[in-house]
Amino acid sequence: MKIKSILTIVFATILFVSCDDQLEIPQNDNISADNLYNTESGALAGLAGAYSRIVANYREAVINAQYPTNYTDEGHYNRNGLRSILKNNFTASEPDLRTIWGTYYEAISATNTLISGLKNSPLDENIKKTYLADAYFLRAFVYFDIQKAFGGIEGIPMPLEETNKQLLPRTAGIDVYKQIVSDLEIAEKNLPTAAISVSGRANKSSARGLLAKAYLYMASQPFNEAGAYEKARDWSKKVIDDSYHVLNPSYEDVFNQLAMEQYEKQEMLFQIGFSFANLDSQQSSKLGSAFGMKIDDEGCGKGFALTYATISLIQKYRSDPSDERGFWNTYPYFNKRNNNCELSTINNQFTYPASKYRRFLESNNTNTSYGPHHWPVLRFSDVLLMYAEAENKITPGSALALNAVNRVRNRAKATPLTTITEEAIQEERLLELCFEGQRKYDLVRWGILEQKVNETKITMETLGADTNFINDDWTSYGEPNLGPDELPESGDEPAVRNIRKNNLHSSFNYFDGYNDFDPNKHYILPIPEQELGVNTNIKQTKGW
Helix, strand or coil, X not given: CCHHHHHHHHHCCXXXXXXXXXXXXXXXXXXXXXXXXXXXXXXXXXXXHHHHHHHHHHCCCHHHHHCCCECCCCEEECCCCCCCCCCCCCCCCCHHHHHHHHHHHHHHHHHHHHHXXXXXXXXXXXXXXXXXHHHHHHHHHHHHHHHHHHHHHHCECCCCHHHCCCCCCCECHHHHHHHHHHHHHHHHHHCCCHHHCCCCCCCHXXXXXXXXXXXXXXXXCCCCCCCHHHHHHHHHHHHHCCCCCCCCCCHHHHHHHHHXXXXXXXXXXXXXXXXXXXXXHHHCECHHHHCCCCECCHHHCCECCCEEECHHHHHHHHCCCCCHHHHHHCCXXXXXXXCCCCEEECCCHHHCECCCCCHHHCCCCCCCCCECCCEEEEEHHHHHHHHHHHHHHHCCCCHHHHHHHHHHHHHCCCCCCCCCCHHHHHHHHHHHHCCCCCHHHHHHHHXXXXXXXXXXXXXXXXXXXXXXXECHHHHHCCECCCCCCXXXXXXXXXXXXXXXXXXXXXXXXXXXXXHCCCCCCCCCCCCCHHHHHHCCCCCCCCCC
């Protein structure tokens, strides 16, 4: 049974009282907090309760999607005059911070409660091991999310099952990662292989891939943990050596399947599933509407396209026209209002949305911002690039690292690399994984966020002020003359290929987030002010 189906059943019966209370089932089911974990259905309810908090945090496409993208060399927010964590003008009292932080810690409380309940449960030991593996994986996953966003070297409060209801001080960031590793190692031993796992739930490859990533973060700034690159290489190689995992031959099909609510497990090691059954927005997401292709005609599925790709990313793609990822991720077309869902060309390369997600493929995409569009957490291509990064750090110029990167590039039909460098791997992560919630965190751990912010700002302002800057895409694609397939990328000749300029309107000020960037604080999110008022054991992050 798919996890979204499980969640639909379980959510109908679970009552969440508070972040500190145990999950409770209505009394007419003869299940209480004391005996919830005495049955497998109770264990599943507890697991769904933890998972539901992740769904709640990811559903708005903010902390997982827009925040790690905006005002990097990948993308920027396209709304003016707002104070938000999506821009660099927010404060520690920003309401979104409190919501995100609180929901994450509800998830931690739920996983700790599940672990405690299962340890004391009379369930068969094999059943307990299965659910405990899921619980440890989810706890590690949530702590990873909180730590990379809020933690830094100072870390975060880290309640475990025995301290679940205590108000704790911050645990040093390196120790948080060590706990993440410990949880994932327990999970990896008892999770099923990807080939036989339940769709939507963790498996051995999910845990191994997340272990590789945790060690990569430990190896990077500000921790520089000795031996961590070797661990990252070894865990990623375990995934690579599993013959079950392969790259989907079609890059775009990876994301089409997410839009169509599919659980493909050979490339997609872990994803967050959403459902729009019965038009229930609580289990659905804004991924397709807030963070995907621009769709102005509401009858075709709302697409607000709140994040634009940077011109520097577009130019990187266009420098290698054979790279199929460029046309997919920085799409020069949009759906014009009252145009029968047909496509028009975007005149200006500064206003190309992050188009990786196409919500018109969703099963129900009309008259609402929400839908069942799934979110990619960990892909096989990411593991290949993590392996390349770790291997190249251990052996600079490694042929093994080069081969791993070229496996990713070959799938995209990009020009193969002949040599490998640290910078080439960093750029490949941008080209392959853009708009998947990775970039800001990558730039932080590489210690180059400020550098890339400044480079991007200069590039965008320089080209924006150049009245002769030509939209090269217009001469290549032009205004689409759609054939019977209604897909301009499939060979239809453009109706118009006149040269267009990238002229920006004088009111265009979507670059303000770059101007507001402060390297003393914007490498990390602050602890919410409201949390500091409740838990006096926590000190605010330096710089905030």
